[in-house]
Every structure is written in C-alpha cells, then in structure tokens.
Amino acid sequence: MRNNIIDIAKGIGIILVVAGHSMEWPKNFIYLFHMPLFFFLSGYCYNREYSNNIYSIKILFIKRIKSLYFPFIKYGLIFWALHNFFYKINIYSYPEVWSHNKMTYFYTYQDWIRSFVGIITFSRLEELLNTFWFLPALFCTTILFAIIVLFLKNELIRCNVIFMLFFLCCNIGISENKFLRILTIVSLALISFYMGFLMRMYVKNIIYNKYIFLLSLILLCANSLYGYINVSNFDFSSPGFYIVSSVSGIYFILYLSNNIKNSKCNKIFILLGKNTISIMALQYLAFKIVSAVIIFIYDMPWTYLSYPTLFYGTLWDIIYCIIGVIIPILISIISTILLNYVKRILKCFSI
Numbered sequence: 001m002r003n004n005i006i007d008i009a010k011g012i013g014i015i016l017v018v019a020g021h022s023m024e025w026p027k028n029f030i031y032l033f034h035m036p037l038f039f040f041l042s043g044y045c046y047n048r049e050y051s052n053n054i055y056s057i058k059i060l061f062i063k064r065i066k067s068l069y070f071p072f073i074k075y076g077l078i079f080w081a082l083h084n085f086f087y088k089i090n091i092y093s094y095p096e097v098w099s100h101n102k103m104t105y106f107y108t109y110q111d112w113i114r115s116f117v118g119i120i121t122f123s124r125l126e127e128l129l130n131t132f133w134f135l136p137a138l139f140c141t142t143i144l145f146a147i148i149v150l151f152l153k154n155e156l157i158r159c160n161v162i163f164m165l166f167f168l169c170c171n172i173g174i175s176e177n178k179f180l181r182i183l184t185i186v187s188l189a190l191i192s193f194y195m196g197f198l199m200r201m202y203v204k205n206i207i208y209n210k211y212i213f214l215l216s217l218i219l220l221c222a223n224s225l226y227g228y229i230n231v232s233n234f235d236f237s238s239p240g241f242y243i244v245s246s247v248s249g250i251y252f253i254l255y256l257s258n259n260i261k262n263s264k265c266n267k268i269f270i271l272l273g274k275n276t277i278s279i280m281a282l283q284y285l286a287f288k289i290v291s292a293v294i295i296f297i298y299d300m301p302w303t304y305l306s307y308p309t310l311f312y313g314t315l316w317d318i319i320y321c322i323i324g325v326i327i328p329i330l331i332s333i334i335s336t337i338l339l340n341y342v343k344r345i346l347k348c349f350s351i
Contacts, residue, residue, distance in 0.1 A: 004270060006041055008257040011269030013037045014276045015325060017131065018283050022309050022320035029224040033249020035134065035231040036192040036242075038276075040250050042138055043145070043196025051149035060146050068139045069122060072132055075281040076119035079126035083107050083115070090305040091288055092127055104306075123178065128284040133185075133232050135277075140182060141189040145197070162194050167239060174234040184234045192246055206254060213255040216248040223248075272325065275332050282328035284308065289327065290320050 013034055020030040050060040079086075084107050086092045092104040104127050107115065118124020122136045152158040169187040172180070199206070223245050227237035236242045260266050272279065287309055294310050295302060304310060309320050 004261050004266065005254065005257045006045065007273030008260050008266060008269040009037065009041055009253050009273070010276050011272030012253050012256060012260075013041075014272055014279050015321070017280065018324040019321045021131070021283060022287065022324055023317040024313055025317075028228055029220060031231075032220055032223055032227075032229050032245040033252070035189075036229075036246035037250055037253055038134065039138065039141065039189045039192035040196040040246070042142065043193035044200045046142070046145065046193070046197050046200070048149070048201070051146045053150070057143070057146045057150060061143060064139050064142055068135045071277045071281070072122060072135045073120060075129060075132070076124075076126060077116075079129055080112075080115055080119055083126060086128070090302050091285075093306045129281060131280045131283070134280070136182070137185050137189055137232075140186045141193050144186060145190060145193055159194070162190055166191050169234070170239050181234075185231065188231055188234060188242070191243065192250075195247070195250070206258075208255050208258045210255075212251060216252040216255070219244065219248040220252060271329065275329055278332040279325060279328040282331060283324040286324045286327035287320055290316065290323050 016030045016034040020027050020034060050056050083092070087104065087106050105111070115124060115126070119126075122139070125132050148158060148161065152161060165187045169184040172184065174181060174184055223241065227241050227245070229236040229242055229245060257269075260269055288305060291305050291307065291310050294300065294316060295304055300310075310316065
C-alpha cells in the first residue's frame, strides 16, 4: 500500500468515527471495525527497526510522546481550562440532564488540581474528549509491541504470545483497576496492530477483489445485526466475532481507499486522514453548534445543549456528521496558517 491509501483509509475511518457518535442507525455497523482499522493502520506503518535494540525503542518512545502524548496534553489542557466556562453555558451537564452516563460538575480548586494531574499523567479525559482514550491505548500498544518484537524474534512464538494475551484478557474481562483496564484494551488493540504489521512485512501486494469486498460487506451487515463491538469498553460478542468483523471491515475500507486514490476527491480524504486527531478532539464541540441551532429553532431548553446530540434518526444526524468533520478541519487549517504567520514574524524580528 502507498502512503496515500493509508491517509485515505484514515480519512474514511475518522468520518466513520464522527458518524458513529452522531448517528444511531449505522452505529453497530461502524463500531465493528472503525477502531480496529486505526490500530491496523498504525501497525502497518510500524517500522521494524524500532525493535532492533533498547536504544531504538527509546527513540520510538520519544516519537510517540511527540505524536500522541503532546496532542493529548494540548487538547486536554485547553478543555481543562474551559471546563467551568463550558459548564456555565450548558455545554456540560447540569443535574437534570443526562450526558455520557455521568454527571459533570463545576470544578473547585481541588478538582482543578486533580484533573490537571490526571491529564498530564495520560489518565484523565475531559468530557468532550471521550474519544481520546485512543491515544494512550495506541501509545501503550505501540511500545508493548516494540518490546515483544525485540525479545521474541521467532514470528510463530510472537504470534502465540499476542493471541494468548488476547484470549487471557477475554477471560478476565474489563476491570475497574486502571492498569488491568488498559491491559485488556491494549490486548484487543494489539491483535489489529499485529495484523497490520504482518501485512507490511509479508504481503507485497494486496489483492483488491470486488467479490471479497462484497463478502466483507455482507459479513459486516450480518454481524451488525447479531453482535456488537465496543473496543473502549472491551465489549464484544466473542473473540472470533471480533477478529472476523475486524478483518472484514479493514478489507472493506482498504478496497474503498484503493478505488478513491485515483478519484478527484482523493485529496479531501487525504486531508481528513492527516487531521484525524484534530477531528477526534473537536467533533463533540462542533456538535454543539448544530445542537444550538436545533434548540433555537424548536424552542427547547438550553440545558439540552449538554446532550451529545439531539434528534437521532433524522436529517439532523447527517448535519451533525458533516459539521463534526468540517469545523475541526477549518479550525486546524486556520490555526496552522496563523501559527506559520507568527513564526515568520518572529523570524523577522530575530534577524
């Protein structure tokens, strides 16, 4: 696969992420594979040289700090600083309004400190950043995989260990203990990550066959009716169901990506694929724009603004999805232009 296909697949994937959060009817279908897809693509992009020795893992660690931890901190602290403001203007929950199965409250000084420590230790999410669980999960998955590859040179042994860890965690299930919870989610992510790595190492050319594509689509449609997957909660029908659904979904998206790469709209998907973290971070905030319009039109209480979305199963679902993708992209583009402008000004003053 060329890099363009990777970016296009990520672009399709992030659209599905937003759609899964804004639409109810395709949710089961999307959740079957949208997160395994991202772990797969990360595994495909993994460089085997990072597992040559301890020093190379250290280099990988530093790179992942920059690419995963820093964005987590950046967006985490922005939303942390705006927490009480969001609460006051109804973006966060009031006691009478449901939001994400938990109640958000007005921060005291102790809460500010507790939340700040949680963010810088990669372990706490502000309410609008619920999807950021993916960043520490990918960070831990990448480092664990690098260590496994370093110490287990034999591919068969490596494969057995990864799948044994997966089935062991399936038996344990999700835990309230933070370490065990991360381990179970990482064991799930590791399967998809390893699939991507194997494809990069041993498959030179992917066979893009329309009949395999149709079979994948049929399997996904059938599985969406009779089962479910929620990676962040380590919740799925069975280990076999997870693997079959993941593989089917990944092939489904790769086939679409291969067809899109030569189309006129390929640049749009590449742009989305290169801005997945920004979209992931700002999608819920963008939803509030649509919710505010709905509340104004239908004269609803402004406390309803704290709901993730309003009016499931209508045309508004599609509008939520479009705005949830477009607004973060615009913010990302504008902020990049402004940052480059400031850099040029500072460079002029430094001469």
